[in-house]
Amino acid sequence: MTNELVDFTLVSVALLCVGIYGLAVKRNALRMLFAVEIVINAANLNLVAFARFVPDSGGQTLALFSIAVAAAEVAVGLALIIVAYRMYRDIDVAKFGTLRG
Amino acid sequence: MADPAFLALSVLTIVSAIAALELRSLVYGAIALMGTLGGIAGFFLLLDSPFVAMFQIAVYVGSIAVLILFTVMLVRRELIFTKVEDPRRRLAGVGLMLVAMASLGAIVVHSGISGITTEEPAVDFRAIGADFLVRYWPALILMGLVLSGAVTGAMVLARREDTEDDQRAS
Numbered sequence: 001m002t003n004e005l006v007d008f009t010l011v012s013v014a015l016l017c018v019g020i021y022g023l024a025v026k027r028n029a030l031r032m033l034f035a036v037e038i039v040i041n042a043a044n045l046n047l048v049a050f051a052r053f054v055p056d057s058g059g060q061t062l063a064l065f066s067i068a069v070a071a072a073e074v075a076v077g078l079a080l081i082i083v084a085y086r087m088y089r090d091i092d093v094a095k096f097g098t099l100r101g
Numbered sequence: 102m103a104d105p106a107f108l109a110l111s112v113l114t115i116v117s118a119i120a121a122l123e124l125r126s127l128v129y130g131a132i133a134l135m136g137t138l139g140g141i142a143g144f145f146l147l148l149d150s151p152f153v154a155m156f157q158i159a160v161y162v163g164s165i166a167v168l169i170l171f172t173v174m175l176v177r178r179e180l181i182f183t184k185v186e187d188p189r190r191r192l193a194g195v196g197l198m199l200v201a202m203a204s205l206g207a208i209v210v211h212s213g214i215s216g217i218t219t220e221e222p223a224v225d226f227r228a229i230g231a232d233f234l235v236r237y238w239p240a241l242i243l244m245g246l247v248l249s250g251a252v253t254g255a256m257v258l259a260r261r262e263d264t265e266d267d268q269r270a271s
Binding site for chain 2: 003011020025034048075086
C-alpha cells in the first residue's frame with residue numbers, strides 16, 4: 001500500500017468543499033441534489049479510508065449502511081423535485097414559495 | 102507517496118465533480134456525476150475494499166445515476182439548459198470553497214494522521230458479512246424497513262392524480 005491516509009483524506013476534503021460550493025451557489029434543485037451526492041460520497045470515502053488504515057471491518061460496514069440510506073434519500077428527493085416541478089413548472093428553488101415564511 | 106493510479110483517480114473525481122455542477126446541460130452534468138461516483142468506486146478498490154466498490158457501482162452508478170437521468174429527462178427542455186445564478190453569490194461561493202478547502206486541508210495535513218501508511222492485510226469481506234449478520238442485524242432490518250418505506254413514500258409522492266395537463270409542456 002503506497003498511498004497514505006492523508007492523501008485520501010485530502011481528496012475527501014476537496015470533494016466536500018466542491019459540494020458545499022454547489023449547495024451554496026446553485027438554485028437548481030437537481031444541481032443541489034448533485035451537490036448532496038458529492039458530499040455523501042466524500043464522507044463514504046473517509047469512512048472506508050480510515051477503515052483500511054486501522055484496519056477494521058466496521059468502517060466498511062458503516063459505509064455500506066450509508067450508501068443504502070443515501071439511495072433512499074435520493075429516491076425521496078427526486079420524488080419531491082417531481083412534485084415541486086408539477087406544482088410550479090420550475091425546478092428553481094427560489095420559486096418554490098408555498099412553505100416560505 | 103501517492104502512486105499514478107491514485108493521482109489519475111483524484112483528478113478524474115474532482116474535475117468531474119466540478120463539471121457536474123458547472124456544465125451547462127443537466128444531462129451532461131448527470132453523466133459527469135456518474136464519473137465522480139465511479140471515481141469514488143475506484144478509490145474503494147485502491148483501498149482494498151472490493152465489496153464496497155461493487156456496492157457503490159451497483160447502487161450509485163447503476164441505479165441512482167440512471168434515476169437522476171430519467172428525472173432530468175422529465176424536466177422541460179429550456180429548464181435543463183438555463184443557469185440562473187447571481188454572479189456575486191457565485192464569486193462568494195468560490196471564495197467560500199477555496200477558504201474551506203485551504204483551512205480544512207491545513208488542519209488535515211498538520212494533524213497527526215499525515216505519514217500514516219499501513220502494511221497490514223486488508224479486511225476480509227467475510228468479516229463484513231459477519232458484522233452485518235451478527236453484530237448489526239437490528240440495524241440491517243431497520244435499514245430494510247427504511248428503504249422500503251422510502252421507496253413507497255417516493256412512489257406515493259410522485260404518483261400523478263390529475264392526468265389532463267401534464268403532457269403539454271414539452
